[in-house]
Structure formats: C-alpha cells, structure tokens
Amino acid sequence: MVLRATHASSSFIISFKPHSLAVSRDATHVVSWDLGGRLYSVYRDDVTWRRGLSGDVLEKRGSGASRSRTWPTPARADAVVDGAATFARETADAITTPAWRWSAPVEPVVAQLVLSHLQLCAQFGAAQARGDAGRFAAVYRPVGILPPDQYLSLVVQATVGCSFNTCTFCDFYHDGYRVKSPDQFRAHVEEVRRYLGASISLRSRGIFLGAANAMAVPMATLVPVFETLVEELDAIPRGVCAFVDGFTGTKKTAGQYRMLSHLGLRRVYIGLESGHDPLLAFIRKPGLAADAVETVCRIKDAGVQVGVIVMTGLGGERFAAGHVTDTVEAVNQMRLGEKDLIYLSDLVEVASAAYPRIAEREAIHALSPEARRAQREAIRAGLRFGGPGPRFATYDIREFVY
Numbered sequence: 001m002v003l004r005a006t007h008a009s010s011s012f013i014i015s016f017k018p019h020s021l022a023v024s025r026d027a028t029h030v031v032s033w034d035l036g037g038r039l040y041s042v043y044r045d046d047v048t049w050r051r052g053l054s055g056d057v058l059e060k061r062g063s064g065a066s067r068s069r070t071w072p073t074p075a076r077a078d079a080v081v082d083g084a085a086t087f088a089r090e091t092a093d094a095i096t097t098p099a100w101r102w103s104a105p106v107e108p109v110v111a112q113l114v115l116s117h118l119q120l121c122a123q124f125g126a127a128q129a130r131g132d133a134g135r136f137a138a139v140y141r142p143v144g145i146l147p148p149d150q151y152l153s154l155v156v157q158a159t160v161g162c163s164f165n166t167c168t169f170c171d172f173y174h175d176g177y178r179v180k181s182p183d184q185f186r187a188h189v190e191e192v193r194r195y196l197g198a199s200i201s202l203r204s205r206g207i208f209l210g211a212a213n214a215m216a217v218p219m220a221t222l223v224p225v226f227e228t229l230v231e232e233l234d235a236i237p238r239g240v241c242a243f244v245d246g247f248t249g250t251k252k253t254a255g256q257y258r259m260l261s262h263l264g265l266r267r268v269y270i271g272l273e274s275g276h277d278p279l280l281a282f283i284r285k286p287g288l289a290a291d292a293v294e295t296v297c298r299i300k301d302a303g304v305q306v307g308v309i310v311m312t313g314l315g316g317e318r319f320a321a322g323h324v325t326d327t328v329e330a331v332n333q334m335r336l337g338e339k340d341l342i343y344l345s346d347l348v349e350v351a352s353a354a355y356p357r358i359a360e361r362e363a364i365h366a367l368s369p370e371a372r373r374a375q376r377e378a379i380r381a382g383l384r385f386g387g388p389g390p391r392f393a394t395y396d397i398r399e400f401v402y
Contacts, residue, residue, distance in 0.1 A: 003114070004103035007094040014091075014114060019201040021117050023091050031084045036199030037120035038132065039084045049080045052401035053199075054143065055133025057081070060399075069398045078126035089122035139191045143402040144172030146208055147269050147307055147343060148395055150241055154203035154233065155210050155402060156192055158185050158225045162212035163248065166284045167273075169314065171353040172212065179217050182224035189232045206239040206266065215244035215268055219256055226263035235264030241307075243269050247287025249295030257302035267305040267341075270296055275330030276322040279315045282362075283355065289330045296334040305339045309395060310379065313347035313372045316364040324375060328382035338388035344376050345395035 003014040013024040020040065022032035030043040042049045048060045049072075057077040061068045072080065094100050095115050102111075124132075141160045146153070161177040162170075180188060193200065207229060209215075217225065229235035242265075249270065257265070274280055275289040296306050308331060315323055336342065349356045349366075359366070367375065380392065 001110070003106055003110075005095075005101060006103070007097070007100045012091070012094075016110075016114055016117070019204055021114070021121065023087070023118075025087075025091070029087065031087050033084075033088070033117075033121045033124070034199040034202035035117070036197050037117070037124050038199050039081055039121070039124055039129065040202065042080055042084050050401055051077075051081065051129070053133075053136045054140075054402060055129060055136065056401050058399075058401045078129075081124070081126045081129045085122050085125040088118045088124075092118035092122055135195055139188070139195045141175055141211065142172075143210060144212060145397055145400055146402065147241075147309075147341075148393060148399065149307075149341065150205060150208045151400065151402070152203055153205040153208040153241065154192070154196075154200060155208045156185075156189055156229070156233070157210040158214045158217060158222075159211050163216045164213070164245070164286050166286065168283050168354040168358055169311075169347060169350070171350045179221060182221060182228065185225050186228045186232070189228055193232070204238075206241055207233055207235055207264070209240055209242040212243055213245055213248060214242045215252070216248040219252070219259075222260070223263070226260055226265070230263055238264070239266030240264040241267045241269065243271070244295065245285075245287065246270055246272065246289070246292025246295045249298070250291050252298065254298040254301040257299050257304055261302055261304050265304055267307055268299050269307040269309060270299075271309045272327070272330060273309065273311045274314055274319075274323050275327035276315075276319060277326070279319040279323055282315060282319065282358075289326060293330055293333045296336075300335055300337075300340075305341075306334070306336070307341040307343060308334065308336065308390075309343045309345055311345050311347055312375045312379070313367045316359065316366045317371075318362075318364055320367065320371070320375060324378045324382070327379055331379075332382075332384050336385060336390040338390065340390035342383075342390050342392050343395035344379070344392065345397065346372060346376075348397055 001016050003016065005012045010026050015022040020032055020034050022030060024030040028044065032040045034040055039051045046061065050058045057072055057080055059070045059072050092115055141157060143155055159177065159179050161175045162173040163177050165173050165177065226235065226240065229240055270292055272289065272292045273283065273285060277288050280289065296308065299306050310327055
C-alpha cells in the first residue's frame with residue numbers, strides 16, 4: 001500500500017509492501033528497509049547508497065557512462081546507516097504528533113503497523129548493523145557475484161568457492177573449493193532462515209544456489225540439495241537458478257537437467273565470455289566454446305532457461321576480431337529463445353586479478369570505450385534467432401552487493 005501524509009512543511013510518501021518499507025520525504029530523501037528492519041537503500045541529493053547483508057555499502061553518483069561507484073570508508077558507511085536510523089526515528093516521532101496529517105483516511109491498525117516497523121528500523125544503527133554483518137559472515141561465505149536479475153534472490157550455498165578458479169580476470173573466490181554434504185547443506189539452509197527471519201521476504205525473486213559453479217556438483221549430492229530446497233524453501237514455485245561453466249556442464253545429460261527442473265531448476269547461467277578459443281586459452285578459462293554450446297543446448301532440451309554471459313573488451317585489440325566473429329557463431333548455435341537472457345559484461349580490470357599483469361606483459365592494448373561500444377554492437381548485430389529472441393541486459397560487476 002502507498003500512503004501519503006504531510007507534517008509541518010514536509011510531504012511524505014510511505015510504501016508498505018509485503019517485503020519492504022520505503023519512506024520518501026519531499027521526494028529528495030528516500031530510505032527503504034526490509035521487513036526485518038535491515039537497511040536496504042538510501043537516496044539523497046542524487047546519491048544512492050545500497051547496503052548488503054554482508055555489511056558492505058555501495059555508493060553511486062550520476063547515471064549512465066558518467067556514473068561513479070565507490071565503497072565508502074567504514075566511518076562514512078556507519079554515518080549512512082546511522083542517518084537512515086535517525087530518519088526512521090524522526091518519521092516515527094512525526095506520526096505520533098498532532099501535526100501529522102494523512103492525505104486520506106488510514107485505518108488505525110495500518111497506521112500502527114507502519115509505526116511499529118519504523119520503530120524497528122530506527123534500531124538498526126551502525127552498531128547493530130556491524131553485529132548483523134558478523135552474523136551474516138557466520139552463516140555465509142562471501143557471495144562473490146550474482147547475475148543482475150538475481151540480486152534480490154535468496155542465496156543459499158551448496159559449495160564454497162569456484163571449482164577451477166583459474167580465470168585471470170576474476171578475483172572473487174579465495175576460500176578454496178568444497179562441496180557441502182546434504183546434511184551440511186540442510187543445516188546451512190536452517191541457519192539462513194534463522195538469520196534472515198522476516199528479512200527473507202525481500203529476497204523473493206527466487207532462490208540462487210551458490211557459489212560460483214554449483215551445478216558442477218555430482219547428481220548424487222545435487223539431487224538431495226534440491227530436495228532440501230523443495231522441502232525447506234518451497235523451491236518449485238519459487239524457482240532455483242545457478243551458475244555452471246561450459247566444460248563441466250557437459251558432464252550432465254539433458255535428462256539429468258530435466259530431473260532437476262522437476263525439483264525447481266528454472267535457469268542456469270553460463271559464462272561463455274567468448275566464443276574465440278584462443279582468447280579462452282589466454283584468460284585460462286577451462287574448456288572450449290563448443291563445450292558451452294553443448295551445455296546450453298542440453299539445458300534447453302531439458303526445458304530450462306539459460307542466461308549466457310559474454311564479455312566485451314576482453315583480450316583487447318589483439319583478440320578483438322576473432323572474439324566478435326566466433327562469439328556470434330557460438331551464440332547463434334545455442335537456440336536461445338524469448339525466456340533466455342544474454343548478458344553483455346564489459347571487462348573490469350581488477351588490480352588484484354592476474355589479467356592486468358598478463359595483459360601488460362603480453363602487450364595487450366585495451367579497447368577504447370568507443371571500440372568496446374562498437375564491439376557490443378557488432379556482436380548484437382550478428383546474432384540470429386529462429387523466433388522471438390532472448391532479452392539483452394548489461395552486467396556490470398561494480399553494481400553488485402549482497
């Protein structure tokens with residue numbers, strides 16, 4: 001429900017939904033929390049801050065190509081969280097004064113619900129937020145990355161780390177690799193539910209099975225994992241999504257993917273990166289482009305949707321021509337349809353990853369922003385689909401916080 005009110009010289013819009021509460025004051029200051037009272041986002045003076053369950057706070061200014069993203073200092077992040085708590089407290093106090101005027105009649109029970117939730121949100125200051133982030137770290141290993149359409153999914157981790165962790169452009173996984181037993185996974189799901197409490201409702205987009213390559217888990221372990229998701233998290237109607245790499249994905253048959261679809265598997269994301277095998281070898285990504293094509297086709301034969309991730313700018317000028325030609329050829333063989341996704345992800349050179357050092361040593365000249373745009377356009381222009389094609393979206397890893 002959306003409620004409007006005035007107090008003194010300020011106007012308020014309060015959006016109270018089954019998964020969140022958001023308050024806008026004078027259309028210049030907007031704060032939202034989940035139903036557990038945890039801060040989610042703040043907008044003020046054309047700056048947006050988004051807080052993850054991990055405690056990380058992402059600050060964004062501007063839009064489009066001019067958008068800047070920074071990770072505030074701990075003191076600055078604390079100030080954002082404390083400011084949101086103060087905002088909730090001030091709004092709660094205003095509701096209880098005679099100067100508060102609802103724009104339309106509001107039932108007392110609704111007004112009390114809003115007030116109670118604002119009072120809960122007012123308790124989520126910096127000290128509580130730090131404690132909450134500590135509880136998150138006790139339940140989760142770091143959530144390295146998610147596809148953008150999964151940012152508001154409920155993450156549960158059947159694995160820790162990445163099963164190969166050799167890609168030179170990636171620096172997400174530092175905890176080695178291990179697969180949880182079915183009993184360990186069930187205990188993890190129970191811990192996630194206890195930790196999130198009412199906050200779980202905001203993570204309603206679906207279920208994301210982590211970490212980097214969860215679909216690589218052998219069927220003897222993966223089937224009990226999915227059965228736990230069905231029993232504990234209502235996975236069949238909610239849907240389960242996960243990553244797999246092209247090479248490992250060929251180790252499962254279409255029949256096995258179909259079996260998992262009956263247990264809730266809805267979409268699998270495949271990091272193709274490039275269809276150009278020499279470039280895949282250069283970035284030390286296991287397998288060939290043909291493996292990714294084979295994996296996608298098996299998944300689609302099982303009636304499961306796919307999300308294919310293509311990187312632009314990867315390999316710089318040296319690999320540019322082959323990257324475009326072979327990527328177009330590979331994607332055109334995947335039989336993608338209207339329920340599938342293609343993500344175009346621009347290369348972000350992370351200083352702590354191996355790619356920048358290798359590129360410098362090998363005299364790889366990076367593409368200019370204009371050349372990267374041209375590369376994206378060339379890839380899209382070359383794609384052909386037999387019917388309604390997949391949706392295209394941008395995948396910017398700098399936008400992620402969980």
